[in-house]
Amino acid sequence: MMRVFKTAAGAVAAAALMVTALSAQAADYKEEYKVSTVVPAPFPWGLAAEKWVELVRERSDGRINMKVYPGAQLVSGDQTKEFAAMRQGIIDMAVGSTINWSPQVKELNIFSMPFLMPDYAALDALTQGPVGKELFSIIEKRGVVPLGWAENGFRELTNSKLDVKTPADLNGLKIRVVGSPLYLDTFTALGANPTQMSWADAQPALATGAVDGQENPLSIFTVAKLQNVGQKHVTLWGYVADPLIFGVSKRVWDTFTPEDQDLLRKAAVDAGVYGVQVARKGITEQDDATLKDIEGMGVTVTRLSDAERQAFVDATRGVYEKWAKEIGPDLVKTAEESVANR
Numbered sequence: 001m002m003r004v005f006k007t008a009a010g011a012v013a014a015a016a017l018m019v020t021a022l023s024a025q026a027a028d029y030k031e032e033y034k035v036s037t038v039v040p041a042p043f044p045w046g047l048a049a050e051k052w053v054e055l056v057r058e059r060s061d062g063r064i065n066m067k068v069y070p071g072a073q074l075v076s077g078d079q080t081k082e083f084a085a086m087r088q089g090i091i092d093m094a095v096g097s098t099i100n101w102s103p104q105v106k107e108l109n110i111f112s113m114p115f116l117m118p119d120y121a122a123l124d125a126l127t128q129g130p131v132g133k134e135l136f137s138i139i140e141k142r143g144v145v146p147l148g149w150a151e152n153g154f155r156e157l158t159n160s161k162l163d164v165k166t167p168a169d170l171n172g173l174k175i176r177v178v179g180s181p182l183y184l185d186t187f188t189a190l191g192a193n194p195t196q197m198s199w200a201d202a203q204p205a206l207a208t209g210a211v212d213g214q215e216n217p218l219s220i221f222t223v224a225k226l227q228n229v230g231q232k233h234v235t236l237w238g239y240v241a242d243p244l245i246f247g248v249s250k251r252v253w254d255t256f257t258p259e260d261q262d263l264l265r266k267a268a269v270d271a272g273v274y275g276v277q278v279a280r281k282g283i284t285e286q287d288d289a290t291l292k293d294i295e296g297m298g299v300t301v302t303r304l305s306d307a308e309r310q311a312f313v314d315a316t317r318g319v320y321e322k323w324a325k326e327i328g329p330d331l332v333k334t335a336e337e338s339v340a341n342r
């Protein structure tokens with residue numbers, strides 16, 4: 001609509017109205033947006049979240065202030081409630097693990113399918129390809145706007161008892177798992193005794209010997225110093241990986257201007273690129289400095305041959321097939337194709 005102001009006073013009044021409207025909009029923004037994570041910096045996960053906060057602060061000239069709340073403290077430590085709390089608007093934002101969100105978004109179990117992703121290229125083919133796109137559209141329909149990917153990492157097996165080289169070595173070991181019943185199925189199929197608990201409960205359980213082992217990325221192992229809670233045996237089997245997703249509660253998202261939505265999304269993508277880099281540092285074939293550090297601490301690192309690894313693949317095949325039906329055969333097929341064509 002075009003308006004012509006007949007008087008200077010009219011133009012001034014209109015300008016004043018516009019200023020009021022703009023500041024009313026800015027006033028709708030919260031003084032602080034709470035970002036949930038499970039672990040803080042210097043874990044790569046916490047570093048990715050802090051980077052997001054920093055980039056948004058810089059690029060909005062301080063208009064949008066976010067703060068990281070680690071330890072899943074916004075949901076009293078129960079990390080599997082993070083997604084539900086975000087969709088209800090109790091948590092504004094999160095950098096969350098697909099494992100912890102999978103109780104509410106069953107399709108996210110795709111990353112927990114045993115031995116689906118043999119390497120980083122396979123993981124990237126899922127997050128950056130049609131599977132990632134489909135998952136983002138599912139998440140958005142459930143009330144959370146997903147913006148980008150970071151990484152916790154490939155999850156390796158550790159325990160206090162013995163070097164695990166075969167499924168039989170796992171027999172009777174008490175293993176802490178989290179999040180999804182898929183993990184209970186996997187470890188049960190391998191002959192272990194899995195038990196579900198939060199990360200907050202896992203560390204004392206390892207320290208007291210209430211559980212013998214756990215599975216987590218090596219960056220979690222080193223930063224949390226799991227060798228000091230008896231975890232002296234690491235098996236590199238890379239059976240699953242958990243990418244992280246930057247997400248904003250839809251209710252909160254809708255309060256941002258389109259420009260600021262764009263700013264939040266781009267900052268998440270950039271923080272994710274950084275997060276993936278730090279998550280992979282020191283644990284690849286080309287750069288194994290962290291692995292050497294772990295071995296230097298009196299921990300044995302068991303590397304499986306292809307045949308040894310295959311025994312674990314075979315032992316968990318039934319779990320894979322059962323969960324392919326749960327997750328959705330089409331999505332699993334797309335994932336398998338993405339992995340094959342990586």
Ligand code: X2X
Nearest residue numbers: 038097099178198199216
């Ligand atoms: O609890 C875990 O194992 C952790 C920190 O890796 C997750 O939140 C999935």
